[in-house]
Amino acid sequence: MAAIVVLGDLLVCPVLLLASTGVIGTEPTTRAEETAAWQSAGKLYFGWLAVGATSFAVLRMPKALLAHVSTMLLSPIAPLVLLVSSGLG
Numbered sequence: 445m446a447a448i449v450v451l452g453d454l455l456v457c458p459v460l461l462l463a464s465t466g467v468i469g470t471e472p473t474t475r476a477e478e479t480a481a482w483q484s485a486g487k488l489y490f491g492w493l494a495v496g497a498t499s500f501a502v503l504r505m506p507k508a509l510l511a512h513v514s515t516m517l518l519s520p521i522a523p524l525v526l527l528v529s530s531g532l533g
Contacts, residue, residue: 446511449496453515456492460485461520492516 462468464485472478493516500509 445505446507449500449508449511450515453492453496453512454519457489457516457519460489489516 459468464481466472466481472481493513496512496516497509500506500512
């Protein structure tokens with residue numbers, strides 16, 4: 445089950461990033477639209493994190509809970525680590 449949770453999280457995080465930058469959906473053209481897109485993606489991200497963590501805790505699935513929380517917290521850091529390690533950062 446934990447592997448499925450990680451796979452789902454790894455699919456959700458990039459979609460939220462792409463939606464917040466306008467690659468998916470409408471591209472923000474003003475600063476206000478850009479801010480709204482980032483805030484929307486942030487709300488969805490933290491909602492997904494909270495609902496998933498709560499669900500796995502209530503269902504007493506500790507491996508899935510640990511996998512979900514760690515994947516959701518580490519996945520936004522991964523692109524930064526790749527940039528720094530490649531020398532572009």
